[in-house]
Amino acid sequence: MTDLFSLVSQVLKDPLALVERHEDRAELSRIAPLLLGIAVVGCGIFGMVVGSSRGGIQLVYAAVKMPLLLWIPVLLALPAARALWMACEVEVPWSRVALAGLVAMARTAILAAAAGPVLWLFYSVSPGYHVSVLALAGSLVLVGLPGLGVVARSMPAGGKRRGLAMAGSVLVLGLCAAQTGWLLRPFVARPTAEVTFLRPVEEDVFSSLGATSRSAVGDYSTEWEAESRGLLGSDR
Amino acid sequence: MESAATVADLAAVDPPARAPTPRTDLPDAPTVGRAVIGFALLGLCAALGSGDAAGAARVLPSALVVDLGALVLTGPALLVGHQYLGLEAPVPALAGVLANVFCRAGTVALGLCPALLFFAATSGLASGLLVLALLGIAAMALSDAFNGLRAAELAVGEPGRERTFRDARMQVLVASWMVLTALVGLRLGFHLAGM
Numbered sequence: 001m002t003d004l005f006s007l008v009s010q011v012l013k014d015p016l017a018l019v020e021r022h023e024d025r026a027e028l029s030r031i032a033p034l035l036l037g038i039a040v041v042g043c044g045i046f047g048m049v050v051g052s053s054r055g056g057i058q059l060v061y062a063a064v065k066m067p068l069l070l071w072i073p074v075l076l077a078l079p080a081a082r083a084l085w086m087a088c089e090v091e092v093p094w095s096r097v098a099l100a101g102l103v104a105m106a107r108t109a110i111l112a113a114a115a116g117p118v119l120w121l122f123y124s125v126s127p128g129y130h131v132s133v134l135a136l137a138g139s140l141v142l143v144g145l146p147g148l149g150v151v152a153r154s155m156p157a158g159g160k161r162r163g164l165a166m167a168g169s170v171l172v173l174g175l176c177a178a179q180t181g182w183l184l185r186p187f188v189a190r191p192t193a194e195v196t197f198l199r200p201v202e203e204d205v206f207s208s209l210g211a212t213s214r215s216a217v218g219d220y221s222t223e224w225e226a227e228s229r230g231l232l233g234s235d236r
Numbered sequence: 237m238e239s240a241a242t243v244a245d246l247a248a249v250d251p252p253a254r255a256p257t258p259r260t261d262l263p264d265a266p267t268v269g270r271a272v273i274g275f276a277l278l279g280l281c282a283a284l285g286s287g288d289a290a291g292a293a294r295v296l297p298s299a300l301v302v303d304l305g306a307l308v309l310t311g312p313a314l315l316v317g318h319q320y321l322g323l324e325a326p327v328p329a330l331a332g333v334l335a336n337v338f339c340r341a342g343t344v345a346l347g348l349c350p351a352l353l354f355f356a357a358t359s360g361l362a363s364g365l366l367v368l369a370l371l372g373i374a375a376m377a378l379s380d381a382f383n384g385l386r387a388a389e390l391a392v393g394e395p396g397r398e399r400t401f402r403d404a405r406m407q408v409l410v411a412s413w414m415v416l417t418a419l420v421g422l423r424l425g426f427h428l429a430g431m
Contacts, residue, residue, distance in 0.1 A: 080350070084344055086343060176354060180354075230285055230359045231358075
C-alpha cells in the first residue's frame with residue numbers, strides 16, 4: 001500500500017523521472033498493473049461523480065465506462081504518435097511510449113478524481129443537460145492536458161520539427177478521445193431518457209457537439225436526427 | 237583586414253556550410269515493404285467505413301495510388317531536370333532521399349491505421365479523415381524532400397559562389413517539382429473520387 005501511495009506521489013510530482021527509471025521491460029511489467037489500477041480507480045471516482053447528475057444505476061454505468069474513455073484513445077493514438085515522432089527523426093522505443101502513455105493516464109485519472117468534487121458541486125445546482133455535457137467535456141480537457149504534457153516531455157531529445165510531431169499526436173489523440181466519448185455515451189443521461197449502458201452507434205461526436213452547442217444557447221432552429229454510421233452502425 | 241572582408245562577403249551569400257546530412261542510402265526491402273503496407277492498410281481502413289461497395293473500391297487503393305503514384309510519375313522528371321540544369325549531387329543520392337521520404341511517410345500512414353479503423357467502425361468520418369491524413373502526410377513528405385534534396389546538393393563541393401548558385405537552382409527545381417507532385421497527387425485523388 002505504501003508503494004501505491006508513493007507511486008501516486010511520483011506520478012503527480014515527477015512523472016518524467018518515473019518514465020526514465022522504469023523504461024526497461026521488466027520494470028515496465030512490474031509497474032504497469034499498478035498504473036492501470038490507479039487509472040481505473042481515479043476514473044471510476046470521476047465517473048461516479050458524472051453519473052451523479054442522473055443518479056441511480058447511472059452512477060455504476062458511468063464509473064465502469066469512464067476508464068475506457070481514457071484507455072481506448074491512448075491505445076489508438078500511441079502508434080500514430082510513435083510514427084510521427086519517428087518521422088521527425090526521434091527514435092522512440094515501444095516500452096517508453098507505453099510507459100509514457102500509462103503514466104499520463106494515471107496522472108489524468110488522479111487529477112480527474114481530485115476534480116470530482118468541483119464537478120459534483122456544479123451538477124448539484126442542476127445546470128441542465130446540455131450545459132452538464134459541455135462541463136464534462138471541459139473538465140476532461142482540463143485534466144487531460146497535464147497527461148498530454150507527460151507524453152510530450154517523455155520523448156527523447158533530438159530530431160527535428162518536434163512541434164509538428166507533438167501537434168500531430170495531440171490532434172490524433174484529441175479526435176480519438178472525442179469520438180470514444182461519443183461512442184461510450186451516455187455519461188450524463190438526459191433527464192427524460194431511459195438510462196442505458198450504451199447508445200446505438202450513430203453519427204459522430206462533431207455533429208453532436210454542434211447540435212449540443214446550439215441547443216445550449218437555445219437555438220433549436222436546425223433539426224438534428226442521429227443516423228447509424230460506420231461499420232458498427234445498426235442498419236448495416 | 238582584406239581577408240576579413242572576404243570572409244564576411246562569402247558568409248553573406250553562401251548557404252550554411254554545415255547543412256544537415258540527409259539520408260541518401262536506399263532503404264532496405266522490409267522498410268519499403270512496411271511503407272507500402274502502411275499506405276495500403278490506410279486505404280483499406282477507410283474503405284471499410286465506406287457506405288457501399290463502389291465507394292469502398294474507390295477508396296481502397298487511394299492512399300497508395302496518390303502517394304506512390306505521384307512520386308513515381310514525378311520522380312524521373314526531378315532527376316532529369318537536375319541533370320539538365322547541370323547540378324552535381326549524385327543521382328543515386330537523390331533517389332535515396334526520395335525513397336527515404338516515401339518510407340517515412342508510409343510509416344506514419346501505418347501508425348494512423350488503428351485510429352482510422354476506429355473511425356471507420358464507429359462513424360461516417362473515415363473518408364474525410366483519410367483525405368486529411370493524406371494531406372498531412374503529403375505536406376510532411378514534401379517538406380522533408382525539399383530539405384533532403386537541397387542538403388544532398390549542398391553536400392557536394394566546397395563553399396563558395398558556385399555552390400550558392402547551384403543551391404539557388406536546386407531550390408527552384410525542387411520547389412517546381414513539389415508543385416508538380418502536389419498537382420499530380422491531387423489529380424490522382426480527384427480521379428479516384430470520381431470527380
